Amino acid sequence: MLFLKLARKKLPEVLKEFPEYSFYTPKKEGVRVLLKETSPDGLPEDLRFERSTASAKELLFPQAETMFYFLRYKPSQKPVLDEGKRLILGLRPCDAHGIQVLEANFLKVEPVDPYFKKRRENTLLVTVACSEFEDNCFCDSLGSGPDRLNGADAIIYDLSNAVGVLSNNEIISQRLKDYAFQIQEVRGEDEAEKGSLPQRTVEPLPILSPEEYLSLILEEKLWDKISSTCLACASCTYLCPTCYCFDIQDINYGPAGKRIRTYDSCMFNLYTLEASGHNPRPTLKERWRQRFLHKFSYIPYLHGILGCTGCGRCIEVCPAGIDMREVIKDVAKFPR
Amino acid sequence: MRTDDLILKCQEAFREKELDLFLGFERSSSGFLKPAVFTSLESLEKISWDPSASLNLATFIPRFKGKKVGIIAPGCVSRSLVILINEGQVSRDRLTVVGVPCQGLIERKKLGDLKGVRFLDSQNGKFTLQRGGQIVELPLENYLSESCLDCDHSGPVLYDYLIEGSSRKNPSGNLEKRVKALVELSPGERLLYFKKEAEKCIRCYACRQACPMCYCESCFVESSEPRWLQAAPEVADNLIWLLTRVYHLAGRCVQCGSCARACPEGVDLMSLLAWANQSVSELFQYQPGLEIGEKPALGEYRLEDPDFFWGGGLTEGKKCCS
Amino acid sequence: MWQNFPVNPYLPIPVRVEKVRFESEDRSLKTLWLSFLDEKIRENFQFRPGQFIELSLPGKGESPFGIASSPHEELIKITVNKTGTVTRAIHQLDQGDIVGIRGPFGNYYPIEDLLGANLFIISGGFAFTTLASFTEYVLEDWSDKVKNIDLVYGARTPGMLLYKDLLEKWKENPRLKLHLTVDREFPGWTGLVGFVPDIVAKVKVDPLNTYCFICGPPIMIRLTIPKLLEKGISREKIYTSLERRMKCSIGKCGRCNIGPKYVCRDGPIFKVSELEKLPPEY
Numbered sequence: 020m021l022f023l024k025l026a027r028k029k030l031p032e033v034l035k036e037f038p039e040y041s042f043y044t045p046k047k048e049g050v051r052v053l054l055k056e057t058s059p060d061g062l063p064e065d066l067r068f069e070r071s072t073a074s075a076k077e078l079l080f081p082q083a084e085t086m087f088y089f090l091r092y093k094p095s096q097k098p099v100l101d102e103g104k105r106l107i108l109g110l111r112p113c114d115a116h117g118i119q120v121l122e123a124n125f126l127k128v129e130p131v132d133p134y135f136k137k138r139r140e141n142t143l144l145v146t147v148a149c150s151e152f153e154d155n156c157f158c159d160s161l162g163s164g165p166d167r168l169n170g171a172d173a174i175i176y177d178l179s180n181a182v183g184v185l186s187n188n189e190i191i192s193q194r195l196k197d198y199a200f201q202i203q204e205v206r207g208e209d210e211a212e213k214g215s216l217p218q219r220t221v222e223p224l225p226i227l228s229p230e231e232y233l234s235l236i237l238e239e240k241l242w243d244k245i246s247s248t249c250l251a252c253a254s255c256t257y258l259c260p261t262c263y264c265f266d267i268q269d270i271n272y273g274p275a276g277k278r279i280r281t282y283d284s285c286m287f288n289l290y291t292l293e294a295s296g297h298n299p300r301p302t303l304k305e306r307w308r309q310r311f312l313h314k315f316s317y318i319p320y321l322h323g324i325l326g327c328t329g330c331g332r333c334i335e336v337c338p339a340g341i342d343m344r345e346v347i348k349d350v351a352k353f354p355r
Numbered sequence: 356m357r358t359d360d361l362i363l364k365c366q367e368a369f370r371e372k373e374l375d376l377f378l379g380f381e382r383s384s385s386g387f388l389k390p391a392v393f394t395s396l397e398s399l400e401k402i403s404w405d406p407s408a409s410l411n412l413a414t415f416i417p418r419f420k421g422k423k424v425g426i427i428a429p430g431c432v433s434r435s436l437v438i439l440i441n442e443g444q445v446s447r448d449r450l451t452v453v454g455v456p457c458q459g460l461i462e463r464k465k466l467g468d469l470k471g472v473r474f475l476d477s478q479n480g481k482f483t484l485q486r487g488g489q490i491v492e493l494p495l496e497n498y499l500s501e502s503c504l505d506c507d508h509s510g511p512v513l514y515d516y517l518i519e520g521s522s523r524k525n526p527s528g529n530l531e532k533r534v535k536a537l538v539e540l541s542p543g544e545r546l547l548y549f550k551k552e553a554e555k556c557i558r559c560y561a562c563r564q565a566c567p568m569c570y571c572e573s574c575f576v577e578s579s580e581p582r583w584l585q586a587a588p589e590v591a592d593n594l595i596w597l598l599t600r601v602y603h604l605a606g607r608c609v610q611c612g613s614c615a616r617a618c619p620e621g622v623d624l625m626s627l628l629a630w631a632n633q634s635v636s637e638l639f640q641y642q643p644g645l646e647i648g649e650k651p652a653l654g655e656y657r658l659e660d661p662d663f664f665w666g667g668g669l670t671e672g673k674k675c676c677s
Numbered sequence: 678m679w680q681n682f683p684v685n686p687y688l689p690i691p692v693r694v695e696k697v698r699f700e701s702e703d704r705s706l707k708t709l710w711l712s713f714l715d716e717k718i719r720e721n722f723q724f725r726p727g728q729f730i731e732l733s734l735p736g737k738g739e740s741p742f743g744i745a746s747s748p749h750e751e752l753i754k755i756t757v758n759k760t761g762t763v764t765r766a767i768h769q770l771d772q773g774d775i776v777g778i779r780g781p782f783g784n785y786y787p788i789e790d791l792l793g794a795n796l797f798i799i800s801g802g803f804a805f806t807t808l809a810s811f812t813e814y815v816l817e818d819w820s821d822k823v824k825n826i827d828l829v830y831g832a833r834t835p836g837m838l839l840y841k842d843l844l845e846k847w848k849e850n851p852r853l854k855l856h857l858t859v860d861r862e863f864p865g866w867t868g869l870v871g872f873v874p875d876i877v878a879k880v881k882v883d884p885l886n887t888y889c890f891i892c893g894p895p896i897m898i899r900l901t902i903p904k905l906l907e908k909g910i911s912r913e914k915i916y917t918s919l920e921r922r923m924k925c926s927i928g929k930c931g932r933c934n935i936g937p938k939y940v941c942r943d944g945p946i947f948k949v950s951e952l953e954k955l956p957p958e959y
Contacts, residue, residue, distance in 0.1 A: 279587055340410075
């Protein structure tokens with residue numbers, strides 16, 4: 020891992036070292052913040068970017084993606100893979116953590132998902148350490164923090180009169196070398212100089228081990244209480260950086276068509292509904308149990324990382340005011 | 356309105372009517388109110404009501420069929436309950452309503468750049484937030500939900516118990532102006548406007564879930580044969596979703612704003628719903644949710660209903676839109 | 678795990694429908710025999726009993742089906758129940774039509790671990806597909822390596838029994854003890870009468886050295902397992918095959934999970950002892 024220090028005024032020049040990449044940064048539009056394509060000239064000097072409303076997964080795993088085209092009933096071999104190269108600048112460490120979970124799902128076990136793989140290979144994720152906390156964000160309560168690399172290709176630290184870049188990625192390290200006035204080989208990210216980070220008293224949340232969570236599977240009262248005011252809309256899942264469940268559908272345009280995949284949500288009734296009419300998760304109780312245990316028990320069990328980044332988007336957007344932090348505490352408090 | 360009065364009244368209702376559960380709000384960790392289901396007298400100590408609430412509680416009613424349910428209701432919620440009773444979704448004798456006064460509800464998206472805030476209190480047309488170490492006091496009028504700014508039925512129309520207090524009285528007329536502006540656009544300009552809103556939609560269906568009138572067990576979007584619209588959020592399909600839902604709500608919507616507050620992307624739902632309601636109001640002289648026993652306007656045929664084909668009925672010579 | 682995945686596992690491989698046949702008198706069950714168009718794939722395609730394929734009709738959708746033919750057969754056999762949009766379209770297929778296949782997916786019945794043991798195969802209705810494949814496979818390749826083989830197979834009426842030609846063939850096979858049953862008395866039926874769990878209770882097996890394989894409607898499985906446990910058979914020796922709504926079938930779309938296990942990847946075959954640790958979502 021390399022830690023490079025650059026003078027602030029060198030940044031716009033440095034960005035021109037990536038001509039084959041299109042730049043994407045978070046941009047405010049009305050009440051939303053979207054990841055939009057920009058030119059490297061228009062970037063803010065103070066490196067303060069808004070956090071995007073939806074998470075960074077949009078660019079690696081878009082809401083609707085064409086898998087292949089076909090002529091009706093005839094399978095055709097025309098897969099649609101996205102070849103564009105992108106450099107996403109201005110994400111937060113929690114966004115990078117979300118991408119780590121997506122990578123674990125799509126790339127870790129054979130067969131590898133070719134669409135996600137192609138996009139990930141062609142994308143450089145550059146995060147910026149948070150300069151202030153968001154409404155309801157709580158990554159530090161989960162043991163993470165606003166300064167973590169979390170598997171991003173590079174993270175930028177604001178060092179007042181300079182800028183520190185921590186990177187594990189060959190392409191970035193190579194192209195930045197000539198602009199840096201100091202280059203350090205570091206073994207771990209904590210050896211890097213991080214500048215001043217936002218401070219607050221951390222209220223650690225009680226996270227149990229995956230096995231301990233599994234022992235609460237049959238506690239109906241617990242899941243009933245948690246899901247009692249849930250509306251079963253899909254807002255939390257669509258905006259969550261780690262949610263990756265998708266649906267596959269065929270769209271017909273007369274005799275031809277395309278097979279697409281779109282976001283789906285475990286909170287919908289249709290999600291597990293079988294053709295016979297039987298539904299293994301008939302009520303919100305079971306669906307909430309699935310949502311919670313997936314993030315805090317199954318993903319850690321299978322991949323060793325927590326399935327929740329602590330970004331707090333679900334808390335912000337829930338129309339029924341369900342707070343994931345309260346849910347974590349309620350589950351941990353329940354007698355086992 | 357004092358919170359202690361509310362707690363005592365709700366507990367009285369719970370006890371006297373032997374309720375199974377009570378729907379209300381309680382304080383969340385960010386200070387804003389969140390919906391809660393109270394199942395005991397003791398738990399009702401936590402019930403509260405102020406402009407930081409957001410959801411229309413009547414949306415939970417179809418979940419508790421067959422149970423004796425209590426609910427706190429300002430004007431819009433009480434009208435939703437009347438509609439639910441008229442449409443046969445709940446019976447009046449299993450419902451206990453505690454009417455509450457309402458000064459309007461805050462639209463959190465209007466708080467914009469104010470981040471990391473805790474809601475503290477609301478009094479006399481102002482509300483206070485805590486931000487870091489500072490206390491910020493803001494005028495309620497600038498942050499109210501659009502539906503609330505326009506509200507002309509803020510006091511409860513249906514109740515078994517009533518909490519005294521003053522409700523908001525000056526409807527701004529903004530929505531009416533917006534609808535007029537939309538009607539005066541050319542069809543091409545209007546389509547552009549619809550498309551701009553439809554682009555924002557991510558088809559999360561929070562609007563549908565937050566609406567008490569959307570209680571269909573199987574929504575038209577879930578139909579696969581025939582498949583009316585596809586799952587991907589393309590503008591054409593989003594338009595079908597938004598506009599069809601507006602049509603399904605015409606003459607049934609009380610403009611509570613629960614859908615607009617629930618929408619994570621800020622789609623302008625209120626203008627479309629206000630327009631649909633206005634059309635029904637003009638054509639059928641009907642306002643939903645005011646009288647128990649009333650039949651819904653689009654669910655009943657009367658001889659004097661307007662009839663454009665033959666130019667008859669009460670609206671002879673009139674057209675419904677330009 | 679026995680799988681060999683192509684570069685893009687979402688692309689269906691073209692197959693031709695070689696033969697069709699209605700299995701049940703009410704025509705709700707149709708069997709199709711499929712062959713790959715590409716010769717190289719045809720020669721190299723291998724699977725083990727228990728695995729399933731996704732039959733893909735681009736334009737309509739996809740559905741998962743257990744493979745009912747044994748691995749030695751030339752054509753891939755599946756049986757389709759007409760319940761929804763996709764299966765209704767599949768029922769309209771006829772000889773010569775081209776469709777797509779993805780697969781094989783899932784785990785398989787672990788015959789290698791069962792040498793020297795007795796096998797007790799239990800099935801009901803049209804879930805018999807993968808167990809039919811398994812039974813043929815055992816009789817062909819492993820007949821001398823296992824002891825007794827008992828097969829209990831039941832349906833609502835004699836007309837709803839699948840693969841009547843196979844059942845006739847097995848009646849003559851001395852290695853297999855066939856217990857065919859229907860729910861109620863039926864004119865012309867000379868076999869057993871009764872529900873599958875009750876017939877299972879009456880079959881005598883050696884509880885210490887018998888492995889059970891159950892595949893059927895959820896209610897049948899739920900009533901049969903206690904009968905097997907009553908006989909003294911350990912939970913480690915009872916295997917069941919689960920069904921779930923599936924889309925990607927490769928453990929990526931997240932919908933078929935039961936706890937940390939994916940039915941399409943770690944299943945569909947699970948031991949009852951494994952299932953007891955997982956949420957009851959099946």
